[in-house]
Amino acid sequence: MIDNYLLEELAVFAKTRTLAQTAEQLNVTQPTVTRGMQKLEDDFGVRLFDRQPNRIKLTETGELAAAEATKLIKLNLEMIDRIKKFDYSQHSIRIGSMIPGPLILLNHLHSVLPDDIQVEKESLSGDKIEQQLMRNDYSLIFSNQEILTSEIESQYVGTENLQVNLDQFMFQANQSTVHFQELKNLSFIVLREIGSWRDIIQKEIPGAKFLYQEQRDAFADITKYSNFPYFTTNLSQYDTILLQRKSKNDDRVTVPIWDESAKMVIYVSYLTKQKQRLTPIMNLIRDSWPN
């Protein structure tokens, strides 16, 4: 078997093409790399380099070896990552979500959550839920997808309903519910990270304009000093930042949106192997869900 530090030197050399730069990139001296490549040839029992007094280059075999070495190093690092993440998943629970709603609820439940498990929350993008579970990036992922594979399953946790907050003097604000159609051609302030909701509002409201805002506090400010409508959901009642804003004078009226596409069924997905350990927290969330 061949030592990894030699494979790494070879892999770097294949990029830099000189021993000096290889040494620099690895924070060692040139003689170290020289000896390393000599040892590598000795270990392989094969010529890997064409040597001239002032120049060294890979043979064809050397090129192949370098390519293989690069792969092996990558695999080694990926293995370490897999193991660390698996270990982490054994005593902690990382929770991700494709939409912000469940994370708001989790923040609200923070004090009730068990102490022995550490809960982290993060917003996900892309539809790589399966991969992220399989890689132990997360133990629980909330989304509007129900997943069932040989190693993954999902549970229903609740429904999230979109609401729009309208200035009290707008005529739509006097209704008990509203349809997307009735919001057409309006301009809205929207937080950038709202996951799957973004596609929905863009698709369903004709002629609407959206002012996307990255930062949450800036978003709060803009809503305060303007009368643009903005969106919330039935989970927003647990949003502490939003509650602080509400307490100050927000003259908007919250109106539920009645369309089917404004109702999102939320599932939580997880590795079936971990079901037992995750059941309590999933039950807690489902039980705490509004309505």
Place this chain on the structure above:
Amino acid sequence: MIDNYLLEELAVFAKTRTLAQTAEQLNVTQPTVTRGMQKLEDDFGVRLFDRQPNRIKLTETGELAAAEATKLIKLNLEMIDRIKKFDYSQHSIRIGSMIPGPLILLNHLHSVLPDDIQVEKESLSGDKIEQQLMRNDYSLIFSNQEILTSEIESQYVGTENLQVNLDQFMFQANQSTVHFQELKNLSFIVLREIGSWRDIIQKEIPGAKFLYQEQRDAFADITKYSNFPYFTTNLSQYDTILLQRKSKNDDRVTVPIWDESAKMVIYVSYLTKQKQRLTPIMNLIRDSWPN
């Protein structure tokens, strides 16, 4: 990155389940393995073992790490093998064949073959020609298959014709040619390693019996002291062992078999990348082919 010798210790421990046996299997002492596994945990930054004063076992994370380690070691060894074989294929030519005919011709050409390339000959079984070329197990493989992939191609080299050697007093021996049908219910002596020919004679000659012989010299003896018919081909004229036998009194008559299935079209397959280097020897063989 994690050193391979530690991964190997872990992989072996996962099999033996005790540090003592691990040490024995690796030809080191127990303390070495103890320290190794401690260092491994330290390098990973993760608990891999449940330890009791007299007992040590893998945690779940440890089991995963051991499985991954086993894979990585295997990949490392396979890589070394690949590189050695590739290197060998750069300055030597290994030649394999699915049928013995071309190898007989090659033996005969031995003195004419270039000296700077070393030619080895071996009989192959199975239909893994592509794999064996891709792995650089062989540079040239003779068979009755024409292969064309993105990296492999084949060339026609000649046709091998089956003949049967019959006792001169048998009525079929008086014909200039013979059909498989006319050989029905006879018993033949056959060398075990005749590759694709075996299926053909078994299929085409009704009610025939075959006395298979492993060793070539024993085969020669049996033919000498019996009058069972046996098979040759148009390439057998270059078979030195067979020629020696012929010179002594073999009263058999060689009769070509006329069926289409007794004519085998022979191709040589190789990596397209190596075409240029292999062309001379392929031309030599094709030019030396009888007829």
Place this chain on the structure above:
DNA sequence: AACAATTACGGAATCCGTAAAAATT
């Protein structure tokens, strides 16, 4: 003159084996 690779030498880090200890079966 500047640069790249190699060699020589001494030091430092790592890895290993022996011996001994601790605890279990």
Place this chain on the structure above:
DNA sequence: AATTTTTACGGATTCCGTAATTGTT
């Protein structure tokens, strides 16, 4: 009593950096 793991200590190997050499551009 025998087995298994662990610790302590000293030695040996290996690996590295500095300095100097060779040869090229």
